Amino acid sequence: MRKFDDGGWNPYVAGALVGVLAILSVGLTGQFLGASTTFVRMAAAIEQVVMPARVEANEYYQRVAPRFDWQAMVLIGVLLGAALAAWHDRSFKCEAVPPMWAERFGPNIWKRGAVAFVGGIFAMFGARLADGCPSGHGLSGLMQLSVSGFLSLAGFFIGGLVVANLVYRRNA
Amino acid sequence: MNLLWGLLTGIVFGFLLQKGRVLRYEKQLGALRLQDMTIIKFMMSGILVGMVGIYALTGFGQDVLNLKATILGANLIGGLLFGIGWGLYGLCPGTAIGALGEGRWHALFGIVGMWVGAALFATLYPWLTETVMTWGDYGKITLPDILGLNPWIVIAVMLVGVVALFRWFEKVRL
Numbered sequence: 001m002r003k004f005d006d007g008g009w010n011p012y013v014a015g016a017l018v019g020v021l022a023i024l025s026v027g028l029t030g031q032f033l034g035a036s037t038t039f040v041r042m043a044a045a046i047e048q049v050v051m052p053a054r055v056e057a058n059e060y061y062q063r064v065a066p067r068f069d070w071q072a073m074v075l076i077g078v079l080l081g082a083a084l085a086a087w088h089d090r091s092f093k094c095e096a097v098p099p100m101w102a103e104r105f106g107p108n109i110w111k112r113g114a115v116a117f118v119g120g121i122f123a124m125f126g127a128r129l130a131d132g133c134p135s136g137h138g139l140s141g142l143m144q145l146s147v148s149g150f151l152s153l154a155g156f157f158i159g160g161l162v163v164a165n166l167v168y169r170r171n172a
Numbered sequence: 173m174n175l176l177w178g179l180l181t182g183i184v185f186g187f188l189l190q191k192g193r194v195l196r197y198e199k200q201l202g203a204l205r206l207q208d209m210t211i212i213k214f215m216m217s218g219i220l221v222g223m224v225g226i227y228a229l230t231g232f233g234q235d236v237l238n239l240k241a242t243i244l245g246a247n248l249i250g251g252l253l254f255g256i257g258w259g260l261y262g263l264c265p266g267t268a269i270g271a272l273g274e275g276r277w278h279a280l281f282g283i284v285g286m287w288v289g290a291a292l293f294a295t296l297y298p299w300l301t302e303t304v305m306t307w308g309d310y311g312k313i314t315l316p317d318i319l320g321l322n323p324w325i326v327i328a329v330m331l332v333g334v335v336a337l338f339r340w341f342e343k344v345r346l
Binding site: 018029033036059097115119121 | 251
């Protein structure tokens, strides 16, 4: 069934090393991995340019202000680290539409883009409501045995399983 | 200094995400379509190792836990909404940035969507804090807390259970 295998590392080993990274990060700096809060800060930073009054008046943007913090640096690092790894084994590829999507729904960039855009809206709204994404709730939450992590992760997978199988149902 | 640590942590994280091949739409949808469990293997391996290490740190007297509150309404409804979006987008916030790093620029559409989602959440925040985010608020609790068990018992059970799951994945070649 592993149709798209492509010369990566053993996922158990790569994943276990992420566990080691998380322990080091928590032990040395007290920081748990996460990603979605930074998207709020980015949205706030963009809105600050377009409509600063709204950011000023918004309770949530006052709590999650548009500032540059540890997690923002992590995301810049992720961008660089992924590029480095892709360059290292020559798996970097400029890809306009994911192959699995193209095989089923064709190579139209805008059709794929529209679905991804709507998906992104739901994903981030949900992540902020749940107070975390697969990094913050999934990795960091479960490794602390947090009840919120288990509940949120169950939600992620139930929602994802249903929608993914609807999107790729036969005769679609 | 803190920012520099963040950058270093991110570079290693991004490198491992890419090498584990979990930044791909195919891998994420592969798991959700129950065809390829790569991302589950990756994530659960990280959790198992991390869990032992984090609780070992607390055992050495370091108060490291930084829990997110358990609020049934917010965690479950938010979680489901995230899942719906994930099934459509095929990437999550962290992997979207990584996917961009390995050239999969279609991740951008969803990144713009995620900014819109964040703005929408900020708009509805006052209403949500009075409704969904108050439904079933249990505060910062762990599984060992609610089960009344020593964390190491829970960790041992999880280790055995997840390793059994891994063995099954390999047996059925998922």
